[in-house]
Amino acid sequence: MFFITLKRIIKSGVISFWRNRWVSLATILVMVLALFMVGALLFSNVLLSSALSRLEDKVDISIYFRTDAPESEIKNLLSSLSGLPQVKEVEYVSREQALEDFKKRHQNNSLVTRSLDELEDNPLGASLNVKAKDLGQYEAIARFFEAGIFSSIIDKVNYFQNQLIIDRLSGILGASRQVGMGASAVLALVAVFVVFNTIRLAIYTNREEISVMRLVGAKNNYIRGPYIVEGVLYGVIAAVSAMIIFYPLTLWLGPQAERFFGGPDLFSYYLENFFEIFAILLFVGVFLGVISGWIAVKRYLKI
Amino acid sequence: MIYFDQVSKEYSPTSIALEDVNLGIAPKEFVSVVGQSGAGKTTLVKMLLGEEKPTSGKVFFESLDIHNLLPEDLHQVRRRIGAIFQDFRLLPSKTVYENIAFAMESAGITDEEIEADVSQVLDLVGLGSRINHFPGELSGGEKQRVAIARAIVMRPDVIIADEPTGNLDPINTKEIIALLRKINEFGSTVILTTHNKDVINGLKKRVVTMERGRIIRDDKEGRYML
Numbered sequence: 001m002f003f004i005t006l007k008r009i010i011k012s013g014v015i016s017f018w019r020n021r022w023v024s025l026a027t028i029l030v031m032v033l034a035l036f037m038v039g040a041l042l043f044s045n046v047l048l049s050s051a052l053s054r055l056e057d058k059v060d061i062s063i064y065f066r067t068d069a070p071e072s073e074i075k076n077l078l079s080s081l082s083g084l085p086q087v088k089e090v091e092y093v094s095r096e097q098a099l100e101d102f103k104k105r106h107q108n109n110s111l112v113t114r115s116l117d118e119l120e121d122n123p124l125g126a127s128l129n130v131k132a133k134d135l136g137q138y139e140a141i142a143r144f145f146e147a148g149i150f151s152s153i154i155d156k157v158n159y160f161q162n163q164l165i166i167d168r169l170s171g172i173l174g175a176s177r178q179v180g181m182g183a184s185a186v187l188a189l190v191a192v193f194v195v196f197n198t199i200r201l202a203i204y205t206n207r208e209e210i211s212v213m214r215l216v217g218a219k220n221n222y223i224r225g226p227y228i229v230e231g232v233l234y235g236v237i238a239a240v241s242a243m244i245i246f247y248p249l250t251l252w253l254g255p256q257a258e259r260f261f262g263g264p265d266l267f268s269y270y271l272e273n274f275f276e277i278f279a280i281l282l283f284v285g286v287f288l289g290v291i292s293g294w295i296a297v298k299r300y301l302k303i
Numbered sequence: 304m305i306y307f308d309q310v311s312k313e314y315s316p317t318s319i320a321l322e323d324v325n326l327g328i329a330p331k332e333f334v335s336v337v338g339q340s341g342a343g344k345t346t347l348v349k350m351l352l353g354e355e356k357p358t359s360g361k362v363f364f365e366s367l368d369i370h371n372l373l374p375e376d377l378h379q380v381r382r383r384i385g386a387i388f389q390d391f392r393l394l395p396s397k398t399v400y401e402n403i404a405f406a407m408e409s410a411g412i413t414d415e416e417i418e419a420d421v422s423q424v425l426d427l428v429g430l431g432s433r434i435n436h437f438p439g440e441l442s443g444g445e446k447q448r449v450a451i452a453r454a455i456v457m458r459p460d461v462i463i464a465d466e467p468t469g470n471l472d473p474i475n476t477k478e479i480i481a482l483l484r485k486i487n488e489f490g491s492t493v494i495l496t497t498h499n500k501d502v503i504n505g506l507k508k509r510v511v512t513m514e515r516g517r518i519i520r521d522d523k524e525g526r527y528m529l
Contacts, residue, residue: 001411008408019396212392215352216453217382218409220374 005222013229023202024234030198031238031288032245034191035281039242041184042277043250043266048180050263052173059166061138061159063128063145067095067121069153074126077150081130084144086137091129098124125155135170139163192288199234199292203227203300210300220301227297231289238289239281246270246277304330304492305351305461310360312346312516320346321357322516328494330460333487335503336496337527338513344496347513348465351494352386353377364461382410385454385491389466391446393438393453399425400434403453410457424452428482444475451482461492468499476502500527 017024065074071094081090093101099122106112116123132138142159145151159166203210213223247270254267270277305328312321321343328334336344349355350362353369362369364380372380386392393402400421407417425431428448438446447467454462464483468476480502487493497503503510503526510525511518 004413005411016396208392209394209396212394213405213409215354215381215386215392216406216409217378217380217457218406219378222409 009222009225010229013226013233016226017230017233023205024230027198027202027234028238028241031195031234031285032241034195034288035238035242035285036245037187037191038284039246039277039281041187042280043269045180045184046269047257047261047263047266048176051261052176054262055169056135056173057131059135059138059169060129060131061142061157061162063130063154064156064158065125065127065153066155067123067125069125071126073150073153077153078128081128081144084141086132086134086140087130088133089131093127093129095122095124095126098127135166135173138166195288196292196295199231199289200296203293203296207300210297214301223301224294224297227293228290231293232286233289235285235287235289236282239278239285242281243274243278304328304365306363307347307350308361308363310350310357310362312350312355313358319516321350324360324516324518326511326518326521328492330492331487331490333484333493333506333508334495334511335506335508336494336511336513337498337503339498341515342513343516344513345465348463348494348496351463352381352384382406382457383460385457385459385462387447387450387454387462387464387467389469391438391450393446393449395438398435398437399430399441399449402438402449403456406453406457420456424456427455428452443470444472444478447471447475447479448482451479451486455486455491459491461494462486464493464495466497467495468497468502480506503527
């Protein structure tokens with residue numbers, strides 16, 4: 001009995017989908033637009049995250065040591081620093097390396113080269129470049145150097161000079177992420193409402209049919225079933241269509257977006273994450289189709 | 304079989320559709336309910352189908368109080384009542400066959416039984432050749448025959464025909480009434496609402512006359528008296 005009913009519901013939904021093909025086509029087009037928006041939000045979030053991460057990656061703080069600071073103490077500090085949970089990466093530049101780099105940078109400036117040659121000793125101290133896991137953690141790292149145990153060997157921590165810029169950048173990046181998420185949520189919501197209303201309108205034209213079905217004794221689930229099947233079909237076809245549209249689009253936009261944002265190639269991202277993206281669009285499409293159909297029919301099934 | 308027990312229906316204090324209606328209908332009876340527009344005929348029918356709830360009173364189908372049934376039981380009752388309407392109320396996106404088969408399919412009856420029964424009722428209403436047509440491709444008389452076929456295919460105990468000839472020409476009207484008589488002879492109770500004088504006078508069956516929501520006459524072999 002259950003399987004006979006299920007078979008009839010599915011058959012009825014597929015037949016109705018085909019017979020009302022213009023309504024189905026219009027609904028699918030709207031859903032494709034909605035899913036396209038969802039997909040576009042996914043891709044733009046990838047680009048935005050990549051661009052923000054790159055920007056974040058450019059920020060670090062440098063700790064300059066006194067020229068007379070013993071290397072053993074610097075190494076001690078280095079190992080303590082690496083143990084901090086906020087620290088992502090530490091680069092140690094020895095006095096010799098610093099001098100080498102300085103000379104390389106000023107190799108065309110004879111005055112600087114001559115002055116260096118006249119000095120007997122290396123005037124540059126060793127330094128550390130520290131990257132934090134998060135922009136907001138630089139202050140904690142800077143406080144670590146202020147703590148006192150290493151202050152005798154430290155000449156300068158440039159965080160305090162750059163604090164304003166780091167804080168401002170941190171604020172801008174945070175706001176960008178929030179604006180991105182907010183815009184995504186609003187656009188996704190708009191897409192949901194448009195799809196919901198389109199399906200509701202399609203079912204509204206069938207309200208008389210639904211009342212007749214009730215009068216001949218059909219159970220609510222038997223009446224609702226074919227609309228749910230149609231909703232599933234809308235979702236599946238729309239998700240496949242959106243994925244097909246994204247293929248040439250990411251192929252064309254990918255290199256340009258990569259140049260502009262300095263982020264990943266969208267086409268490679270599309271290919272590498274094909275099944276994940278398809279699963280998301282399929283889930284959103286089918287969920288929207290089923291829920292919209294369910295709610296829209298429910299209204300006409302009140303006994 | 305059917306009993307309206309002091310049934311009233313008030314849409315608003317100034318709009319009273321039914322007032323204190325008491326009406327009993329026995330099995331296999333053919334009852335015509337007549338009255339002018341607004342007399343309460345359609346409200347009476349809707350009460351019996353569970354489409355409208357009475358403001359007071361009760362409507363019984365056998366021993367069941369129709370308006371106090373669980374949805375599951377109401378579906379069962381509706382399967383025992385075949386309904387025919389003036390505007391046919393066919394499912395426009397389904398073929399003649401699918402329209403008639405729908406109620407049987409929803410009841411979980413096997414495909415073989417459905418095929419046999421639908422063919423039988425289509426032969427009875429004379430539409431065997433229109434089986435794969437859509438309602439939009441049929442004439443008014445043909446649509447009403449499909450509606451009758453749909454109403455009788457589940458072999459219901461009661462057929463409610465609400466102004467079934469309202470949209471038909473005299474020849475089709477005659478044929479539809481003849482079909483309803485035949486259905487009644489097969490053993491179904493028929494409740495016919497109409498304001499067609501010729502139909503009523505030709506039937507020579509029980510006539511219940513309504514006016515402003517009240518039953519004003521109930522004659523065993525009545526005539527149209529308005």
